[in-house]
Amino acid sequence: MTSFQDLDRHFGALPPERVQALVVIAEARGREEVLRRQNPAGLETLRAVALIQSAEASNAIENIHASRERIEALIADKTTPQNRSEQEIAGYRLVLDQIHANGPDIPFESRFVEQLHGSLSRFTGDRTAGKWKGVDNRVEEHHPDGTVVERFRPVSAADTPTAMKDLHAGFARAMQEGRHAPLLLVATYVLDFLVIHPFRDRNGRMARLNTLWLLYVCGHEVGRYISIEKLIEESRETYYEALHRSTLGWHERKHDLGPWTDYFLGIVVAAYRELENRTALVNGRGSKRALITFYIRASLSDEFKVAQIRDASPGVSDAYISKVLGELKADGAIEPVGRGRGAGWRRLRPDVE
Structure with a gap:
């Protein structure tokens, strides 16, 4: 059969x-x-x-x-x-x-x-x-x-x-x-x-x-x-x-x-x-950061929320996500948008690393 x-x-x-x-x-x-x-x-x-x-x-x-x-x-x-x-x-x-x-x-x-x-x-x-x-x-x-x-x-x-x-x-x-x-x-x-x-x-x-x-x-x-x-x-x-x-x-x-x-x-x-x-992105010491930046770079939309990064980066703590987002903001790669429950981030350039 x-x-x-x-x-x-x-x-x-x-x-x-x-x-x-x-x-x-x-x-x-x-x-x-x-x-x-x-x-x-x-x-x-x-x-x-x-x-x-x-x-x-x-x-x-x-x-x-x-x-x-x-x-x-x-x-x-x-x-x-x-x-x-x-x-x-x-x-x-x-x-x-x-x-x-x-x-x-x-x-x-x-x-x-x-x-x-x-x-x-x-x-x-x-x-x-x-x-x-x-x-x-x-x-x-x-x-x-x-x-x-x-x-x-x-x-x-x-x-x-x-x-x-x-x-x-x-x-x-x-x-x-x-x-x-x-x-x-x-x-x-x-x-x-x-x-x-x-x-x-x-x-x-x-x-x-x-x-x-x-x-x-x-x-x-x-x-x-x-x-x-x-x-x-x-x-x-x-x-x-x-x-x-x-x-x-x-x-x-x-x-x-x-x-x-x-x-x-x-x-x-x-x-x-x-x-x-x-x-190609994950290289040992920077592997968790690469999961975050890969999501931001590959996202179809320029705007995103922390929850989306969390879903795309299993095992990465919220504290580490916040740390990387802060570094990317200081580097001029992203900027915060909105306030309160609608708060999120906007990608400013495609080469987020």
Whole structure:
């Protein structure tokens, strides 16, 4: 039933733009290895930022939110979760840590997917966690007018254990055969995982964690430094549209993996570009300052507020942000505007450093 049974139909003749995306990613991967050797201190800053953004963004896609201050404390393991949202975020951080530490070495087998799902739910007390679903589930889209639309029909609970076994066997076989680019196989796995929807809950978050895990398996570490989840959250509408287009006809093996594959490759390309843009700015000792000045320089609007800088600079204290803004003001690069709750700043020149 999985897409791995028909890979030649999906990827036998790749369109030029898909081939080009694979080439761009391969070249960027080579440069990533150089960056790791040249600027380890700067990449450590990016790693800390990515952890916060990943836990925040992946849960936000599921409408699970907490304040940035609480998220940073949970990521740093300096507090215990105080409510259900924080329990979910803490669980995501736990699995992120496991994947970042051991991703390439964890056998990519369905039993370990179950184990990681159990870790994802560790703080919630969910007794169904870490086990394939026991009842059928539905994937629906709820609109503001009250209408409900089915996004796709998941595999039944009865068929899920066999479907997951076949999915992992198909992925392992395709990787061993080496006929198709590994990243195409990652895209295939993630789509099928989402259609199977093997757990009662947290399938979307597990799909994003599996994506990070599989990138490690394929030798791509960009997800360590750039939040893949944040890029997905920022393109949420395109994400759901690509997923919808590629799941049509899945159960009848008439679906088209193209839209989803192109979206997935686009996310990986965007991650590598973001990595190169950020490492060009972050240079170890001045890394936190670079996060602030990068946001100011890259902002589409000349006017901005401290809250926007705070969101773009996870882990940077308000006191340090105020210090840098004061220095930039003294240098004539920015000026304060407004008063009270509407107060903000205005960029005076494009070369903010």
